Amino acid sequence: MRRSLTNALIAGAALIVAALSPAEAKDTVKIAFIGPLTGGNAAAGVGGRNSSMLAVQLRNADPKAKFAYELVPFDDECKPNIGVQVATKAAADRAIVAGVTHYCSAVGIATVDTYARFKLPVVVWGAILPDITYGNDYKQIHRVNGTMINEGKLAAQFLTARGFKTFAVVHDTTDYGKGQNKYFSEYLKPAGGEIVATFPVSPDQQDFTAELTRIKELKPDMIFVGGLTPLGVRVRSQMERLGVDARMAGVSGIMTAGFLEGAGAAAEGTISFHNGAPLSKYADGQAFADAYARAGFREDPDAYGPFAYSAANLIMDAVEKVGPDRAKITAELNATKGRPSLIGEINFDDHRQNIVTANVYVAQGGKWVFWPDSEYAAGKRTIAGR
Amino acid sequence: MDIGFLAQHLFNGLMLGVIYAMIALGFSLFFGVLDVIKFSHGDVVTLGAFAALGAIAFVGSVVPLPGLALVLGLLAAIAASMAAGMVIGGTLVLPLRNAPPVNVLLITLMAGTILREAIRLGVPNGGNPKPFPALLPDRRIEIGSFSVGIDSVTILLAGLAVVVATHHLVTRTRLGLAIRAVAQDPEVACLSGIDFRRTVLGTFALGSALAAVAGCMLGLYYREINFSMGLVLGVIGFAAAVVGGLGSLLGPILGGFLFAGVQTLVTITVPSASAYKDVAAFAVVIALIGLFPTGLISERASERV
Numbered sequence: 001m002r003r004s005l006t007n008a009l010i011a012g013a014a015l016i017v018a019a020l021s022p023a024e025a026k027d028t029v030k031i032a033f034i035g036p037l038t039g040g041n042a043a044a045g046v047g048g049r050n051s052s053m054l055a056v057q058l059r060n061a062d063p064k065a066k067f068a069y070e071l072v073p074f075d076d077e078c079k080p081n082i083g084v085q086v087a088t089k090a091a092a093d094r095a096i097v098a099g100v101t102h103y104c105s106a107v108g109i110a111t112v113d114t115y116a117r118f119k120l121p122v123v124v125w126g127a128i129l130p131d132i133t134y135g136n137d138y139k140q141i142h143r144v145n146g147t148m149i150n151e152g153k154l155a156a157q158f159l160t161a162r163g164f165k166t167f168a169v170v171h172d173t174t175d176y177g178k179g180q181n182k183y184f185s186e187y188l189k190p191a192g193g194e195i196v197a198t199f200p201v202s203p204d205q206q207d208f209t210a211e212l213t214r215i216k217e218l219k220p221d222m223i224f225v226g227g228l229t230p231l232g233v234r235v236r237s238q239m240e241r242l243g244v245d246a247r248m249a250g251v252s253g254i255m256t257a258g259f260l261e262g263a264g265a266a267a268e269g270t271i272s273f274h275n276g277a278p279l280s281k282y283a284d285g286q287a288f289a290d291a292y293a294r295a296g297f298r299e300d301p302d303a304y305g306p307f308a309y310s311a312a313n314l315i316m317d318a319v320e321k322v323g324p325d326r327a328k329i330t331a332e333l334n335a336t337k338g339r340p341s342l343i344g345e346i347n348f349d350d351h352r353q354n355i356v357t358a359n360v361y362v363a364q365g366g367k368w369v370f371w372p373d374s375e376y377a378a379g380k381r382t383i384a385g386r
Numbered sequence: 387m388d389i390g391f392l393a394q395h396l397f398n399g400l401m402l403g404v405i406y407a408m409i410a411l412g413f414s415l416f417f418g419v420l421d422v423i424k425f426s427h428g429d430v431v432t433l434g435a436f437a438a439l440g441a442i443a444f445v446g447s448v449v450p451l452p453g454l455a456l457v458l459g460l461l462a463a464i465a466a467s468m469a470a471g472m473v474i475g476g477t478l479v480l481p482l483r484n485a486p487p488v489n490v491l492l493i494t495l496m497a498g499t500i501l502r503e504a505i506r507l508g509v510p511n512g513g514n515p516k517p518f519p520a521l522l523p524d525r526r527i528e529i530g531s532f533s534v535g536i537d538s539v540t541i542l543l544a545g546l547a548v549v550v551a552t553h554h555l556v557t558r559t560r561l562g563l564a565i566r567a568v569a570q571d572p573e574v575a576c577l578s579g580i581d582f583r584r585t586v587l588g589t590f591a592l593g594s595a596l597a598a599v600a601g602c603m604l605g606l607y608y609r610e611i612n613f614s615m616g617l618v619l620g621v622i623g624f625a626a627a628v629v630g631g632l633g634s635l636l637g638p639i640l641g642g643f644l645f646a647g648v649q650t651l652v653t654i655t656v657p658s659a660s661a662y663k664d665v666a667a668f669a670v671v672i673a674l675i676g677l678f679p680t681g682l683i684s685e686r687a688s689e690r691v
Contacts, residue, residue: 197658198658199657199658199660199661201660201661202664206615207402207608207649210399210649210663211660213394213398216394217391233515237610241535241607261516261517262610
């Protein structure tokens, strides 16, 4: 009771101050947020929206800010056709000066031309397909999160360094799975690993007994899965059934609570690779978590929330410096080097791709644990196999 | 390839085949009595599996007896699927009996979509794959490189037994006689005192019960079920039924094993082509339908002129 009274007093005071102070005169600058707010990937999308919303709220509370900011959220439903529609809508609105865009790779790659045509600078916050930044030379497209190149490279180096030398790859035949397979295979050879067989499979295939029996015959040290959660769950549980005694590692698509629930006890010891680090590993992670909790969002920031937060801040920093002009913001974002942010220092390369390193996670006791903190790294548990 | 792996591949193929055969049998039974294609059949399989999962979770939280949970789960699956099959049959298919067949096809396709989405939205986190509890003893039999769980053998034998029992039911019992009579000529069957509606609903119940058992077998074997698994299973079951001979009894069983055989063979021989195993299997189906338009084992009296 006392708390709500205090809150009411603060709110009232804030209103009076706002009405009297010159902050009233600030121009409003609009920034678009685009991500999957409904559908199967909504958890990631809503987490990203909340995180960038938080960045905007914190900036608006800062008296030193020259502009007032407004986040305009759009739902791309993780569908390329819808994505292009909302991207066009956002880009055609001259009041919007920049965008924090896309979680799904298929949508991210479909919309790059739209942003370039309308000259709207955007910062990608979640999609990991390399071609979004490396497949074109559009000055408008930036990305704060890493790509599957980072993940594939780390996976190849980490696994071979742990003594796994022979691999069987099972990947789905979408751009996502094919890309993951490509980069993992590319980096595996120089790292000293060998692929004994590659099985491209359809993403909704249920039965893997034929593939896994063949893999069992080939006796690889490890099975590498390039796909999303359902694929990971099926491969892991059917390995159990057929008595395949290799271990399993997978791309970030399987690093979900759904995988742990689906594979049950068999999930233990599965290794995965992800661009993001746990919040507690970021210098300002705790502050972000506290502010996020204070802001009263009902949903989690999710793994890519900190990236969306950093992308929004990067854009607002640029607006503060050069004003709400698309061309000037583009030039300012292009030149980003050594910029401190929640997710660490942001450095854009010549394709406006942030240089990040991926992280290793392991399923331990029904949770995904940051590898250096895990009992596996400490030697208390072992990733058996052979 | 050593003999152990050959045996393992053979076992995998048999397992898939028996599941396909049970679904294909349903398609064939429905086509036999009413000349309709009921496309919601695959989703009835899913419904059975989810009903079993729910019942098992409920029983498991009351008494820790895996055997009892399994039996009750199976019964719940059969009850739910039978009910769904009879409701779809009684309210959607029977009234449209004299409408163009494409109407029935479409309406059951939509009924299937409703079932599938209801499972996705109604079950907590229904969009994610759900783990199915391992209720059978999981000791393994290892002979050289051939390793098989006792549970897998149990599931396979149970499936074969259900297929044989269905055959027995249709060929040796009064209900079976009625089903065959209606299939041959509904009017004459009615004249000789067979209750048409009851027989048709009985057939839908029988086919759906088979689907429920197939759903439980899938769950027990793969230890995972998901809301959309019925979609592909339905198409495969339908293809197996058509290639074997819609309306016949042995045809769909043969078709099921054939489909599984081609899928397994493709994966073994060309690993990099494993993404194309469904393509290969459906291509074989197309070729066989071209060669044997009425199926490998056709209905004895074809009504199509």
